[in-house]
Amino acid sequence: MRYILVVDDNSDIRRLLSVTFVNRYEIIEADNGKAALYAIRKFHPAAVLLDVMMPGEIDGMQVLDAIKSDPKTRDIPVAMVTSRGQQVDQDDAKRRGADAYFVKPFSPQKVGSWIQGLAH
Template identity: 60%
Template sequence: MNTVLIVDDHSDIRRLISITLGNEYHILEAEDGVSALAAVRHHHPKVVLLDIMMPGEIDGLQVLQAIKADPDTRDTLVGMITARGQVADHDDARARGADAYFIKPFSPLQVVTWVRNHLK
């Protein structure tokens, strides 16, 4: 079973995505950048769904950059889920290696469809 890591400082967002993904995947959750990176390095998820704006030392863009810079994790699919909807934000995330960019409020079905399509 493929592992999906959901990273958001809001538990309701993590829960919404987790419920929408159903029992198809092994779901892990993290609420900040530091715990997200630890989970990526320890569990090697196939997909990370990652918020940009989170409390703590590391934001989502830094997590994305670390995932894509590490030879052991660079093939991990990363979908950004964020309130940052400006074109420049989207372009910045793509330049750092984001595989998808979903703007809050997002469609959970759209996220799940993206995950399913990329894990076939």
């Protein structure tokens, strides 16, 4: 089974996203940027669902930069799932290599459709 990494400091968001994919993917959760980078190296997930604002020294944009700048991980699709909904934030994420951008409150079905679209 393929892995999806869900990165968010809010356990309710991680649970909601995990339930959305539970029967199709193995879900890995991380609650901060440092844990996310560890999980990416260990599991090489099929996709990453990534919050922007998280505690600790590494935020979601820095995780995105690390994923997209590493030849071993740059092809992993990354969707930002964040409350930062301004166009400037979305443009910044796209410029950094984000493959999708979902603003909280988001539709789990839309995120699920994006994940399903990756398989085709």
